[in-house]
Amino acid sequence: MKGNRKYIAILAAMIIAFGLIEYYRPKPIDWRITLSNKDKIPFGSYATFELLKDVFPKQSISSSRLPAFNQLTETNNNKGNYIFVTSYFAADENDTKELLKFVAKGNDLFIAATTFNGPFADTLKVHTGADFEEKQYVTKLLNVGKGRNFKFISPRENSFFDSLNHKTTVVLGRKSSGKPDFVKIKHGKGHVYLNVNSTAFSNYFVLDNATKDYAFQCLSYLPIKQVIWDEYTKQGRVGEDDVFRVLMEHPSLKWAYYIMILGIIIFIIFESKRRQRIIPIITPLPNNTLEFTKVVGALYFNKGDHHDAALKKINYLLEFIRTKFFERTNVIDDEFIEHIAEKTGWDKVKTKQLFEMIRWIKSRPEEYLLSEADLLLLNDLIEEFFEFVKK
Structure with missing residues (x-):
């Protein structure tokens, strides 16, 4: 065992050096579009979720990891404003029915998504189109003073509302092309607000001085009531997270896991060498065929x-x-x-x-x-x- 101390010391020094290099190495920017309130990456929505405290002062703000149907039928938190900021919105029939019932009672629903599909879009008669070539666009809110132009660059497609039910729909925002991108739909005693510029509500644009007011002004159309912020469409139910995915997302947990595995391997190598009985060398019988x-x-x-x-x-x-x-x-x-x-x-x-x-x-x-x-x-x-x- 004494003869192995030098090698153990070298191995330990290499592990420590590697850990320090990894710790102090500049982390690459994560450009994934998650729009999740737990992510501080450019296209997460941590900053937007924190912004809700200013938009809805002194109001209860809760994050939901339940489908809309379960949130509105199984919990007591089913009044006020229901906000979705997600890449794609395609609620099924059960969620659509409960969401529209929620709005009809005098509540408000705000959805920022790049595209709208499924029963929800069919029921409200809204359909989206997209310009895949024009990533850069300018949009303007129509009912806020003289209005102000906001310039965005979409990491995906440049979306807009291709068709609307004009009897119940009010256009609140248009792009420089004249195509609507932010609308309000009257439904029962409440309203549904739909916005196709979902990434405009991400950290990247909310923290940019040139575009930070856009998300604030859009959300300001909602009445000052308690807020339900949806995270189910992005994170799923509570408990659905994969253990290893969670470990790999946090550098400290990831390194703790690696060090544990390495420690187990070193333990097995040296303990097996100490405890294993010496196996005698048996000389094989010579081949006398020749x-x-x-x-x-x-x-x-x-x-x-x-x-x-x-x-x-x-x-x-x-x-x-x-x-x-x-x-x-x-x-x-x-x-x-x-x-x-x-x-x-x-x-x-x-x-x-x-x-x-x-x-x-x-x-x-x-x-x-x-x-x-x-x-x-x-x-x-x-x-x-x-x-x-x-x-």
């Missing part, structure tokens, strides 16, 4: 019984043909030779030469002394046959 082959070959060579050696090679070849090609080898005639040549694809002339030689050797008596040249020729043909077939 020596055995040399001895057997020497016996045949010294005896000079080339005929017996040839018969053994022939028997091995015929056994191979039986198991590989399922052919009978008890009769080696011209039909058998032609059939083997077709089945293996080997040269017909060499196939005929090989098996005619086999037939000739097998027909010789046991006392017949085969020449060394004949044995070598047979061996060469058999080896060439094996090399071709086993490719």
Whole structure:
């Protein structure tokens, strides 16, 4: 263990150095569009959520992680202003029914979203269009004094209201192109406010002196009442957050997790080395196959019984043909030779030469002394046959 102290110290120094470098390294800007009130990144809505205290002074402001249907039917907090700031708004039939019932009772609904789809948009007869090429746009609020132009750059598409129900709709804002982008719709005793410039309510523009008043003035159309701020469309229900996603979002938790994993690995390495019993080294048995082959070959060579050696090679070849090609080898005639040549694809002339030689050797008596040249020729043909077939 003493000999490992130097390496442990080096490893610990490397870990500390890496941690310090990561800690002091400039963090890259996160340009994701979350519009969540927990995010202080450019396109989060932390600043907008804090702005509500000034827009609605002395009023209760709560953040909801429930679907609109559950928020309005299962809680006591179902009066006042309901605010949505999200990328896309596509409420289903149940949410649409409860939201419009909420408005009809004299409450107000404010939704800032790039697009509106689904039953909610169909019921209010609002449809959005988009200009994907013109990212930069200028918008103006019509009913605020003389009005003021606000210049924005959209990270997505430049949206506008393509069609509206003009009987119940009042246009509150238009873009320089003349297309409406902020409207108020009368519904029962309340109103629905729709704005397609959702990123105008992000930290990036709310904290910019040139555009900060836009979000404030839009929200100022709402009466001073308690506020329900929706986070369900962006964060989901409470408890739906993935544990590892939460860990990775916070640098301190992320590094604590990495250090814990590294500590466990180091512990396993050194503890297993201390506690594991020494395993004796067992020398494997030597492979004497080559020596055995040399001895057997020497016996045949010294005896000079080339005929017996040839018969053994022939028997091995015929056994191979039986198991590989399922052919009978008890009769080696011209039909058998032609059939083997077709089945293996080997040269017909060499196939005929090989098996005619086999037939000739097998027909010789046991006392017949085969020449060394004949044995070598047979061996060469058999080896060439094996090399071709086993490719």
